[in-house]
Amino acid sequence: MISLAGRDILHSWGKFVLTGIGLGLLIGATLTMAGVYRGMVDDAQVLLTNSGADIWVVQKDTQGPYAEASNIRDDVYRGVLGLPGVAQAANVTYLTMQVQHGARESRSMVVGFEPGQPGEPTYLVAGRRLLRGHYEAIADVKAGFRLGERIRIRRHDYEVVGLTQRTVSSGGDPMVFIPLKDAQEAQFLKDNDAIITDRARTAANPALNRPGVPGLLDAVNAAQTVNRSVNAVLVKVGAGSTAESVAQEIRRWKHLQAYTRVQMEEILVAKLIATSARQIGMFLAILTVVSAAIVAFIIYTMTLGKIREIAVLKLIGTRNRSIAGMILQQALGLGLIGFVVGKIAATLWAPAFPKYVLLESGDALRAFIVVMLVCTLASTLAIRAALKVDPAEAIGG
């Protein structure tokens, strides 16, 4: 038996392919939206993996350092190191800010770390690690910096000595790694005017500026200028201990909040990007409905354009199921072309997106099934119209 759908598609392939491409671009947009969500989840996981930590120790009653602000003293890590099961503990700071390079600015997450400790970038794609204690930086390639380029963070210039890859914040901003001391200064140091104002206030305070206690004012001023805060302590657990048991110890004895990798993932994925995920979910739902409406409209219009032929086919004895099959196959064919075009389009344009777009095979498979289901549903309107065609319409009168 002849494939009526196949012949019809071949007969008007230009119209069919153009329609498929239009639908494909819409499916491509849908796949990309799913990819944006996957990218956000992946960014969050990469962020945690790159930190090299098993436990994040943060300020009590906060969900820092990524989801909320966290501020702890930079000597906390010494106490943590003394706990059983802790192999390494290191201070880190995180600050999302505008980093200047030349006349341009780029939004980056500035990470302060101690070389050789958790928090250091795990691999470089170019350049070297930090060797000096100050004013050197390693940047993610996505930040757009080149080796040897000088970038400005707050009041100091840094030389980019190394480049790394796929180190981004949960918001997708590329990371710039600098020495911890510099990062603390960048994050916590007050500007000169504020320091002068504070010194004047301290000097005017008789309790802190006692004539009989020389050196007290200087000591107070020095304490106000130097900042000893960090955002978190990253902990690596030693062999034989579990992250959860060590985290419990930290919570119990140090009066700090400690999150394991699983808990931190929960914070990042379920809480930090939850609103974005819902937003994307809404877009996906709308795009799916729009795609369904477009397929339904196209197939319905194509069917209405063939009413006379359908009447003739019915008159000469074509079964209803053959006619329904023809329309269904055309709808599925349109969906298939649309899916292939959409997949190719999404693959081609995904790298051009400023944030990471992760196109997973599983999502593509699910999208394919949804497209086929949507096309099947969308064809029912046209099938209904075709089945209602009276074969008598082929005979005049």
Added chain:
Amino acid sequence: MDQGIHIEGLSKRYGAGDTAVDALKEVNMSIAPGEVVGLVGPSGSGKTTLLKCLGAVIEPTRGRMTLGGEVIYDSAQGGWKTKDLRALRRDRIGFIFQAPYLIPFLDVTDNVALLPMLAGRANGASRARALELLQALDVDHRAKAQPSELSGGEQQRVSIARALANQPPVILADEPTAPLDSQRALAVMRILNQMASQYQTAIIVVTHDEKIIPIFKRIYHIRDGRTVEEAGEGRDIS
């Protein structure tokens, strides 16, 4: 006559009560195999209704129809003899329309071969049958062409081949020459006569085309739902 098509007392009423319209009133017709008869009448006389009843597209209200020696409809015995009117139309009735209405996405061969295929014949045998008919109608050189590539006359010949594809005992032709000029109209009628004779098919041609009315040997005039048979001129066009 056992073969051909015979209609006795065929009536069709649309609606009921005060608004009822009797489109056909006790119509009697008898056409032998190989015969081509004309069915002539003004607009609204009941031609199309009769064609639809004969074509098993609508159900008559009363009467009896015999096709190829077999009763296909008898109102006294419950109406249609078969529930599968689609198969009845496919296997036993050929249709030729005012416009050819070829399926635009099938080539000429497959337009003709579609009917035997729908009847369950193998693709090869169906296409062989189609080519045989296209040859008989002198359009076999366009066998691979698309309908849109054919002239009006060629399209009409292909539609005749399609009507003959399943060797039906009767062909219903609904104004087949209406869009054609005199020369082409006569050519189509010549082909219909030739095919009726060659394949022993009864052909009913619904027309009000003055050019071809003199060709029929027998004509049924239909007016207000009633038919009157009269002898035609039977002009020789061979």
